[in-house]
Amino acid sequence: MTRRSAELGHIDPQLADEFPGLALICLRLDARKGRTPAPIKRRMRELAGRISGATVVQARQDEVPWAYRVLWRRLGLDPDSDRTPVERLMVERLEHGGIPSHGMPNDAIVLATLETGIPVVVVDASKVGERPGLRPARSGESVDNDTPLRPGEVVYADDDRPLARLTGEVAPVCAVDGDTTEMLVCALAAASVSQMAIDEALWMVADLLEATGRLEESTREDNP
Amino acid sequence: MIEVIERPSATATPVRPSPSPDERAARRTLQAQIEHLERDLAELFCAAWPRQGFEWGVEAPRQSPRILNLGEIEQVRDALAHRVGQAQRELDARKRVEDAKRRLIDDMLKDPASHRWLRVSHEDIGEPGCKHWHVVPRFGFIGMFANWWRVKISSGCPLPKAAGHSPAAE
Numbered sequence: 001m002t003r004r005s006a007e008l009g010h011i012d013p014q015l016a017d018e019f020p021g022l023a024l025i026c027l028r029l030d031a032r033k034g035r036t037p038a039p040i041k042r043r044m045r046e047l048a049g050r051i052s053g054a055t056v057v058q059a060r061q062d063e064v065p066w067a068y069r070v071l072w073r074r075l076g077l078d079p080d081s082d083r084t085p086v087e088r089l090m091v092e093r094l095e096h097g098g099i100p101s102h103g104m105p106n107d108a109i110v111l112a113t114l115e116t117g118i119p120v121v122v123v124d125a126s127k128v129g130e131r132p133g134l135r136p137a138r139s140g141e142s143v144d145n146d147t148p149l150r151p152g153e154v155v156y157a158d159d160d161r162p163l164a165r166l167t168g169e170v171a172p173v174c175a176v177d178g179d180t181t182e183m184l185v186c187a188l189a190a191a192s193v194s195q196m197a198i199d200e201a202l203w204m205v206a207d208l209l210e211a212t213g214r215l216e217e218s219t220r221e222d223n224p
Numbered sequence: 225m226i227e228v229i230e231r232p233s234a235t236a237t238p239v240r241p242s243p244s245p246d247e248r249a250a251r252r253t254l255q256a257q258i259e260h261l262e263r264d265l266a267e268l269f270c271a272a273w274p275r276q277g278f279e280w281g282v283e284a285p286r287q288s289p290r291i292l293n294l295g296e297i298e299q300v301r302d303a304l305a306h307r308v309g310q311a312q313r314e315l316d317a318r319k320r321v322e323d324a325k326r327r328l329i330d331d332m333l334k335d336p337a338s339h340r341w342l343r344v345s346h347e348d349i350g351e352p353g354c355k356h357w358h359v360v361p362r363f364g365f366i367g368m369f370a371n372w373w374r375v376k377i378s379s380g381c382p383l384p385k386a387a388g389h390s391p392a393a394e
């Protein structure tokens with residue numbers, strides 16, 4: 001698997017002016033969609049065991065989840081109704097009593113988000129146009145080709161179309177599918193979130209996808 | 225390996241001066257206040273746990289994430305300030321009641337006979353768990369007539385039962 005260097009996503013000038021420190025950091029890597037290997041499922045179970053009600057309560061005061069609560073608030077959302085990705089996953093963990101596996105790369109996103117608090121989205125790199133980044137949606141654009149976005153809604157997008165909502169909902173046109181061979185992993189950086197946390201999230205997704213690829217390869221070699 | 229790349233710092237030069245300079249200063253101030261209030265709200269949320277019945281929601285001006293106008297930012301700041309103030313007052317009021325209950329527990333332990341049948345639970349003093357202090361007569365009716373009272377301390381929550389299982393069904 002080839003990893004390329006991380007690159008900064010394009011931030012709309014108005015957004016950059018309004019939210020200093022807001023950034024999108026993207027990493028391209030060769031990876032395929034697949035089943036989650038047993039060791040990663042075990043890691044998910046262990047992580048689920050570490051997330052209790054007290055952890056979720058305390059998370060609000062932790063630096064990284066708090067930074068995204070502030071960002072949500074500044075974007076006009078109530079993070080108690082429209083939860084930040086990490087809080088949504090934590091609450092889902094409490095409600096379901098575990099972290100269900102949905103295959104790769106979804107499980108890699110869940111692990112990286114829960115471990116680091118950083119929102120991560122993964123899209124098919126071959127379907128992403130020029131200058132992926134963050135910008136307000138234009139009139140008539142939509143993520144799911146069904147419900148149009150409200151003009152001005154901040155979305156992950158390239159020059160041509162929205163790629164995903166801030167909540168993590170990826171547009172079907174650029175979602176990872178069976179034909180994907182190259183992925184674009186994007187980490188959303190809010191002001192005051194350290195570069196180390198962002199790098200950790202990206203590395204974690206890349207490592208997990210790499211490990212999955214290696215395991216699948218060795219399985220194929222064992223059972224030709 | 226991922227190359228370490230520099231993110232634009234918070235002091236990076238603004239790209240497009242869309243709002244007037246005066247408005248930008250006001251926006252910055254309001255954003256800083258929102259950050260401060262959000263921290264206060266998070267601290268209160270943690271301090272209030274495990275107490276129930278608090279309202280933490282803050283009305284959002286928009287249904288989708290976007291750049292807010294000055295009025296909307298003010299609205300968020302005001303709503304947050306209102307929520308923080310309200311939660312702080314409610315928490316203070318509860319703590320006063322809880323302190324009184326704690327003193328009552330001390331009094332119950334010192335003089336059970338003067339606090340007959342009183343019961344104070346962990347919930348009453350803002351603690352998690354099912355522990356409670358209950359003033360009951362020693363040896364049942366004998367204690368009642370002889371005025372022998374004691375504080376019975378129940379330390380734990382009832383044991384969980386399997387769903388659909390009841391002793392009567394056996």
